[in-house]
Amino acid sequence: MSPSWLVYLSACLICCLVATTTVRGLPLQEDQDAKIDIPDGRIVGGYVTDIAQCPYQISLRYKGITTPQNAYSHRCGGSIISSNEVLTAAHCVIGTVPSQYKVVAGSNYRTGSDGVITSVKEIIMHEGYFSGAAYNNDVALLILDPPLPLNNFTIKAIQLASEPPLPGAISKISGWGTTSSGGTASDVLLAVDVPIVSNEVCNQDYEDFGDETYQITKEMLCAGKRGVGGADACQGDSGGPLVVRDQLYGVVSWGNRCALADYPGVYANVAELRSWIDVNRPAL
Structure with missing residues (x-):
């Protein structure tokens, strides 16, 4: 094989590797290529709970x-x-x-x-x-x-919230989703406790994510351990509850992969959608 072909193939290989490593995690979709799509999320960094607690x-x-x-x-x-x-x-x-x-x-x-x-x-x-x-x-x-x-x-x-939660309030999320992005679903019910993040801060965190359609609206709320990560909803948890003080404040919706330090989880805002x-x- 000529040196010029070796250079060409090496360049193609590098391009493929870069493309693979820069693909972003798609919001709360577990397998985009599957015929039957299982929307996201399982609990990451949580603990085994009992249905009597949820x-x-x-x-x-x-x-x-x-x-x-x-x-x-x-x-x-x-x-x-x-x-x-x-x-x-x-x-x-x-x-x-x-x-x-x-x-x-x-x-x-x-x-x-x-x-x-x-x-x-x-x-x-x-x-x-x-x-x-x-x-x-x-x-x-x-x-x-x-x-x-x-x-x-x-x-x-569960009672529906009528006002959005305050930033910093500790929320409880539960479900049977994966314990890591793209990982294995849990057979038993798990829960995790994460603080609420203000929409303004969350919108800044997602400023460089995807295109202009990915923004934090008033119909959404965010929760996560900013700068730390390791605790979140994930694939298979979608639709599940985010609870603060025994009231339903959020519905598991989307996010960039799961439990990243720079990207809080995003939830449908029950108080804003209450009407x-x-x-x-x-x-x-």
Whole structure:
């Protein structure tokens, strides 16, 4: 092989390596090439908890419409807000139909049939999802039938926040997502405690991320250990709860990979989206 060809091949190899190492983590999508997309997140840097400590937490189980022979498998988290309503992320359910889901409540486990299993009767997705900014208005209501048997112990509705949390407030995030970006999902329920980060600071952190569509809007809030990292939601946690003082303040939405020191996790801001939630809830 001539020296000129060796130089050419070396240059191509270097370009390929640079391209590979500079690709950014896509927000809360576990496998962009998979036929069945599992939206993000698992808990990173957390601890094993018990469903009695997070009785509002559910596992949203999914199967493809073209694979009815398959079992339902964990796709996202969600929060019980009444006996027949779950709040989750819009990106968990976009392009799907209710019959593709089961909701499992009162269980510590990502797989299996313990706990209470019910069906999704209706999906009400925010009509403004992704408008104005990437992952904006990332919420959806799931209407359940039959209703969940609330017992105030392992299956309990959580109160919705009406005001955004203060920066520095400690939030609790829970779920069965991966323990590292692109890693393995947890079989047992995990939780992690992280401080709220102001939208102004979070927007500065994401200033160089992606394109101009990735910005922190008032319909979002952020949480993470800035400058430290190591604690966050991750793939498989999407749609799950961010809780402060026993109220639901956030819905796991997106972020740059998981638990990076320079990029807090981003959540749908329940207080800002409260009016949409209340208007779209069916009469109880």
